Amino acid sequence: MRTSGIRTDRPKGNIQMKEPNSLFLPENSLGIVTDLYQLTMAAGYFEQRKQDVATFELSVRHLPKNRSYLIAAGLEQALHYLTHIAFPEDTIQYLRQLPIFDHVSNKFFEYLKTFRFSGIVHAMPEGTIVFAEEPILRVTAPIIATQIVETYLLSIINFQTSIATKASRVVYAAKGHEVIDFGTRRAHGPQAGVLAARSSFIGGCKGTSNVFAAYKLGIPAVGTIAHSWVMAFENEQDSFRKFHEIFPDNTVLLIDTYDTLAGARHAALIGKKLKGVRIDSGDLLKLSNEVRKILDAKGLHHVRIVASGDLNEDRIGDLLQNGAPIDSFGVGTEMVTSKDAPALGGIYKLVEREYGGKSIPVMKFSEDKLTYPCRKQVYRTTDREGNFTGDTIGLEGETIEGTPLLLPVIKEGKICYDLPTIQEIQRTASDGLAHLAEPFKRLKDAKTYHVIKSKGLEAKRQEVEKLLRNINIT
Numbered sequence: 413m414r415t416s417g418i419r420t421d422r423p424k425g426n427i428q429m430k431e432p433n434s435l436f437l438p439e440n441s442l443g444i445v446t447d448l449y450q451l452t453m454a455a456g457y458f459e460q461r462k463q464d465v466a467t468f469e470l471s472v473r474h475l476p477k478n479r480s481y482l483i484a485a486g487l488e489q490a491l492h493y494l495t496h497i498a499f500p501e502d503t504i505q506y507l508r509q510l511p512i513f514d515h516v517s518n519k520f521f522e523y524l525k526t527f528r529f530s531g532i533v534h535a536m537p538e539g540t541i542v543f544a545e546e547p548i549l550r551v552t553a554p555i556i557a558t559q560i561v562e563t564y565l566l567s568i569i570n571f572q573t574s575i576a577t578k579a580s581r582v583v584y585a586a587k588g589h590e591v592i593d594f595g596t597r598r599a600h601g602p603q604a605g606v607l608a609a610r611s612s613f614i615g616g617c618k619g620t621s622n623v624f625a626a627y628k629l630g631i632p633a634v635g636t637i638a639h640s641w642v643m644a645f646e647n648e649q650d651s652f653r654k655f656h657e658i659f660p661d662n663t664v665l666l667i668d669t670y671d672t673l674a675g676a677r678h679a680a681l682i683g684k685k686l687k688g689v690r691i692d693s694g695d696l697l698k699l700s701n702e703v704r705k706i707l708d709a710k711g712l713h714h715v716r717i718v719a720s721g722d723l724n725e726d727r728i729g730d731l732l733q734n735g736a737p738i739d740s741f742g743v744g745t746e747m748v749t750s751k752d753a754p755a756l757g758g759i760y761k762l763v764e765r766e767y768g769g770k771s772i773p774v775m776k777f778s779e780d781k782l783t784y785p786c787r788k789q790v791y792r793t794t795d796r797e798g799n800f801t802g803d804t805i806g807l808e809g810e811t812i813e814g815t816p817l818l819l820p821v822i823k824e825g826k827i828c829y830d831l832p833t834i835q836e837i838q839r840t841a842s843d844g845l846a847h848l849a850e851p852f853k854r855l856k857d858a859k860t861y862h863v864i865k866s867k868g869l870e871a872k873r874q875e876v877e878k879l880l881r882n883i884n885i886t
Contacts, residue, residue: 443499443527444507446563452512454556458520465766466555467787469547470565472573476753480858481848483580483841484540484548485611486572491827493564494533499524529557533822536790538832539576539614539840540817541848543863546790546805548573548758550818555765562760570758571604572611578750579615580845582743584853585725587732590740592634593620594720595748608748614837616845621742629834634742636664636690643669649678656682664688664718672699676706688716690742696721697736704737716740724751725855763787773876784869785876790817799847806866 444451456462472482499507504521507513531553542548548569551558583591593612596605609625619632626633637655645651648670656663663682667675667689679689689707691699696719707715719731720742728741745751761783765772773785784805791804791814806812821829832840851859865873 439496440498440500441503442493442497442564443524443560444503446560448510448512450560450563451507453559455513455516455520457556457559458523459516462555463767464555465552466558466762467550467552467764468558468562468760469763469788470549470551470569470758470760471545471547472542472756472758473545473781474757475544476574476750476756478856478858479577479581479753480543480852480854480861481577482542482573482756483576483615483844484536484542484569484573485538485576485614485837486569486607487535487538487549487821488831489568489572489607490535490549490565491533491821491829491831493568494529494561494822495825495827497527497529497561497564499527501525527557527560528825529553529561529822530825531557531822532820532824534818535821536817537819537837537840539837539844541800541841541844542573542790542817543803543861546803546863547788547818550787552787558762566758566760568607570756572607572614573758574750574753574756575608575611575748576615576841578747578753579612579617580841581615581725581855582723582728582741582747583616584845585729585732585855586741589732589738590618591616592740592742593617593622593744593747594742595744596620596622598745599748605748610834612747613834614841616838616842617743631834636688637666639666639669639692642666648675649681652678652682656685660685662687664690664716666690666692667703668693668699673702673706676703680707680710680712684712684714686712686715688718688740690718690720692719692721696727696738697731697734700731700736700738718742720744722746729855759783773872775873775876775880777877777880784865784873786869786872788869791815792817794847797847799849800844800861802862802864804864804866805869807868807872810866810868812866 504524508521531551534550536542536548549565593609595608599605599608605622606625609620609622610629613620613631619634620626621635623633642648642651645654652665663685664687665679667679668691672691672694676689679686689703691703700717700719703717716739717737718740719738722745723741723743724746731738762774764786765774775783775785787808788805789808791806791812793801793814795801804812804814821827845853852861
């Protein structure tokens with residue numbers, strides 16, 4: 413029985429569990445890939461008939477330790493989400509059974525059946541160099557929609573931006589030597605491994621061991637053999653010879669299963685067709701030097717030495733500074749988990765709402781979590797050579813020197829932006845880093861890049877803060 417539109421017949425008993433594979437949700441179930449409180453707020457807005465158009469901005473309040481910049485990443489997946497989000501019948505039935513929705517009317521669930529994102533989105537293109545407090549993404553839509561999408565947007569932008577930035581640090585430390593993503597097996601799940609491979613490529617990696625990512629993105633797939641291949645044969649020499657028979661033009665051999673130097677001598681028996689050797693353990697500086705001598709003594713100067721095994725930007729920097737003759741680095745755990753800074757503190761905050769044709773700026777001024785009101789734009793100035801000289805965060809439409817970085821990417825719920833290829837995104841990132849001065853790219857003790865708030869934005873903040881304090885505190 414229902415009265416006054418309020419549900420009174422919530423099904424009793426336990427909710428039936430789904431099969432494990434159902435965690436891989438079809439695209440039309442993306443609506444519930446969110447935190448519960450986003451949906452309770454959405455229901456609350458609906459029941460209160462709150463029709464405001466809201467603007468939220470996604471940014472990073474403070475950069476992680478040893479970072480003075482970020483590389484924006486994840487926009488393509490964010491746009492895919494926004495243009496595919498929906499609530500199919502089975503997910504709506506699940507929500508109906510949750511006790512927290514006992515007093516929510518049927519009309520809200522009917523609304524969810526036809527829910528689609530129909531708003532406006534501005535964003536920094538992927539690969540853009542971004543700094544603390546600068547909006548990476550700005551969403552304007554009915555407040556229910558802007559609330560529902562918060563969790564997914566933060567998740568996708570936080571993760572990929574974090575990994576792309578970490579990869580750029582590893583590539584910077586490699587000083588032109590090749591870096592390959594070897595991290596899927598250490599990623600936080602297979603989906604994370606794919607996105608990490610994508611982000612690592614944006615950050616400057618040359619390829620990935622992740623076959624699915626390589627297939628979908630058109631980036632080089634890289635791989636050789638494991639220790640298990642070597643151990644599966646009677647002796648190391650046979651394992652190397654058999655591998656070469658099958659892959660004569662791509663023979664890269666793992667030589668540290670038993671004894672690295674003996675492995676190098678066995679690999680050298682392949683001769684001129686040997687393409688490379690990989691060292692995955694031990695004193696990489698000492699071993700790489702000894703291996704290089706063994707190869708060169710056999711006239712195999714062309715054979716590349718690949719190093720892997722718990723590498724990061726610091727270890728790579730130390731190896732090269734001490735003259736390690738390593739040509740390529742395979743980096744896994746440290747890069748695809750951004751191990752030294754595994755969580756990026758992205759925030760998604762309401763900055764403005766529209767009601768009755770009037771724009772109402774909003775902000776919070778709780779201690780250490782101050783936000784600035786109104787829709788904003790980021791303006792970047794450069795010198796004649798294109799080198800960055802400073803950024804200004806200002807009001808949208810404010811006359812400020814510099815190039816605006818936030819571009820329209822969705823209008824009326826539809827993508828209005830030509831999505832670049834992953835190779836183009838990588839070039840955007842590398843070009844940006846090339847125009848960022850060296851002191852801002854240091855692995856440690858990097859300088860803080862010059863970002864200021866415009867006079868107009870500061871004035872608006874003071875005005876809005878005074879008004880809100882009078883309303884909410886006095």
